[in-house]
Amino acid sequence: MSRASKHWEIRPADEGRVRQLSLKAELPLPLARVLLLRGFQTPDELEAFLNPKLADLSDPFLLPDMEKAVSRLWQAFESGETITVFGDYDVDGVTSAALLTRVFVELGAKVVPFIPDRLDEGYGLSTEALERCITSHESSVVVSVDCGVNSVDSVRMAQARGVDVIVTDHHEPAEETAPAFALINPKLGEVRSLEMLSGVGVAFKLAHALVKYGRECGHSAAVTLKLREYLDIVSLGTVADIVPLRGENRILVRHGLAQLGRTRWPGLEALKNVAGMKGEPETYHLGFQLGPRINASGRIGQPMEALSLLLTPDPAQAQRTAQVLDRTNAERRKIEREMADEAFEEIDTYFDPEKHYGLVVAREGWHPGVVGIVASRVSRHYNRPAIIMGIEEDGHARGSCRSITEYNMLDGLQACAELLTKFGGHKMAAGLEVKSGQLDAFKEQFNRAVSLALKKVDLTPVLQIDAVLNPNDVNDEFYNEMKKLRPFGQDNPEPVWAMEKMSVSGAPRVVGENHLKLSLVSAGCRFDAIAFNFPLENLPSGNIDVAFMLKENCWMGNTTLQLQVLDIRSSR
Incomplete structure (x- = not known):
């Protein structure tokens, strides 16, 4: 496989303001530089970011239709009506459904959770899935999570059958939204800061509102319910849905990670065990260890298995189900690896970077x-x-699209609309179906559309570097200061550093599948480093500049700093 070379860009910053911020925040200059580049300037902004507090969460009743939803649900709790929590099959949807199901049960409700079948019933609050849900459970109230804002026909069908539908969602509303009994979506409200919430974040707001109302009315179940014990499940769905880790999301994830270390959910504990999760919980564990195992059940297995894992109170059952999900994830990875190898092999037979701007396999x-x-x-x-x-x-080709920042995928699909049965999504990701017999024409037309929109420079990946470090400053103290910027994720990525004019000490070692282990020296300092998927033949001779993320490496009870190499170039 040919490897796209990267263009390094050291992000510019006003170094005078960096020094001022360093003094205000009492942080090393490189970390102050990172904070300034991410838009933090005032003491209040710094305090809110570095020390996010649960007390700073906004009033859940600021969300539209919240009062109406809370009133209807407490009525259902007290009258013994059956409530169905209608989730979705991704991590955000499953964690949302688990969260509200457990909260409703704790508040005394009769509740049934439901996840649609991905292949037979499709995505979200579809008419087919909702009809099966209502028929099977004889519910008088359905609460959707992470879906439903634009499900007009589905909600009308439910209304005609005498069912009240409460939609909680965070996706973009269309011109016509679902005519639900209550429609809770931060993108329909006036509090801009809440628009970043994930589906499970919106579900948590509903849980918060229910508890707050219940306590004001003297309901003992609301008084004893501890919302903090739900923050770990909230953090899992939030990180997995790749929403910005700013504002309320940062508060929820920071405290959720702390809660994950002492989780009260047997399913989460079992999932941690099968994933081999060790050490202090980080967003990496949520996004790359726990999340994929839940997602696998929705992708190639039975999504209700993941939900049953999160809901079971029995540790032994949780362990058994977690092992099933672990095997399902291993199968998913095998399928993914085989499909990716086939895709790369096909592309490399014809790929010309001067001609092929949009790739279709x-x-x-x-x-x-x-x-x-x-x-x-x-x-x-x-x-x-x-x-x-x-x-x-049937000859149709169905699949998924992923784009780069510089190109709106929907523009490319719109340019090929006459060759498609259907398509939809957003700028960076979409789904589509190509008409039978039109695949070759689609490949050609899509590549042409992308070629007309992009310049060659748009296709060169840019590696943005936050700061060039002095090797003498890279030590345990610096790393511990850097941890104050956690949790890392969308809109708060892990800092990317560079060190220049380094030399390789000793012979590099190839480990695993094409990974390179190095010992690097600069200014009398020695650093262990690992470069994943970096062929030995790509290592330049002579002095090198290294772009990296700074990590802790725990091995045999010892913890040392390690450079996780992102790119290497010859020193200038």
Whole structure:
């Protein structure tokens, strides 16, 4: 596979303001530089970011229709009506459903959780899924989580059957929204800071409002319910949905990670065990260890398995179900690896960086639950918009699209609309179905559309570097100060550093699947480093500059600092 070379860009900053911020925050200059680059300037902004407090969470009743939803739900709790919590099959949807199901039960409700079947009933609050849900459970109230804001026909069907639908969602509303009994979506409200909430974040707001109302009315169950014990499940869904870790999301995730270390959920504890999770919980564990195991059940397994794992009070049952999800995830990874290898092999047979700006690969037998992950890998590797599809028995090709920052994927699909049965999504990710017999024409037309929109420079990946470090400053004290910026994630990425004019000490070692272990020396300081997926032949001779993230490496009871190398270039 050819590897896209990166253009290094050291982000510019006003160094005078960096020094001022360093003094205000009592942080090393490089960390103050990171904070300034991320828009923090005043003492209040710094305090809110570095020390996020649960007391700073906003009043949940600021969200639209919250009072109406809370009143209807407490009425249902007290009259013994059956409530269905209608979730979705991704991590955000499953954690949202688990959260509200447990809160409703704690508040005395009769509740049934429900997750639709991905392949048979499709995404979200579809008419088919909602009809099955209502028929099976004879519910008088349905609460959707992480879906439903635009499900007009589905909600009308439920209303006609005498069912009150309360929608909690965070997705973009269309011109016509669902005519629900209550529609709780921060994007329909007036508090801009809440628009970043994930589906589970909105669900937590509903839980908060229910408890607050219940306590004001003297309900003993509301008085004893401890919302803090739900923050770990909230943090899992929030990180997995890749929403910005700013504002309330940062508060929820910072405290949720602390709660994860002492979780009261047997399912989460079992999931931690099978994932081999060790040490202080970080967003990495949520996004790359726990989240994928829950997601796997929705992609290639049974999504209700993940929900039952989170809801079971029995540690032994939790362990058994977690092992099932672990095996499902291993199978997902195997399928993904095979599909990715086939996709890369096909692309490399024809790929010309001067001609091929938009990449499309389709094969018979490719799993519909994995095409999106493979599209992401292909897009990242070649730094181009990529579409991966499975060819169905009817000749149609169905799949997923992933883009780069410089290109709006929907523009490319719109340019090929006459070749498509359907498509939809947003700028960076979308789904589509190509008409039978039109695949070759689609490949050509999509590449043409992308080629017309992008310049060659747009296809060169840019590695943005926060600061160039003095090797003498890279030590345990600096790393501990850097930890104050956690949790890292969307809109608060882990800082990317560089050190210049380093030399390789000794012979580099190739470990695992094409990973490079190095010992690097600069200014009398020695650093252990690892470069993932970095072929030995790509290592320049002579002095090198290294771009990296600073990590802790725990091995055999010893903890040392390690450079996780992102790129290497010859020193200038």
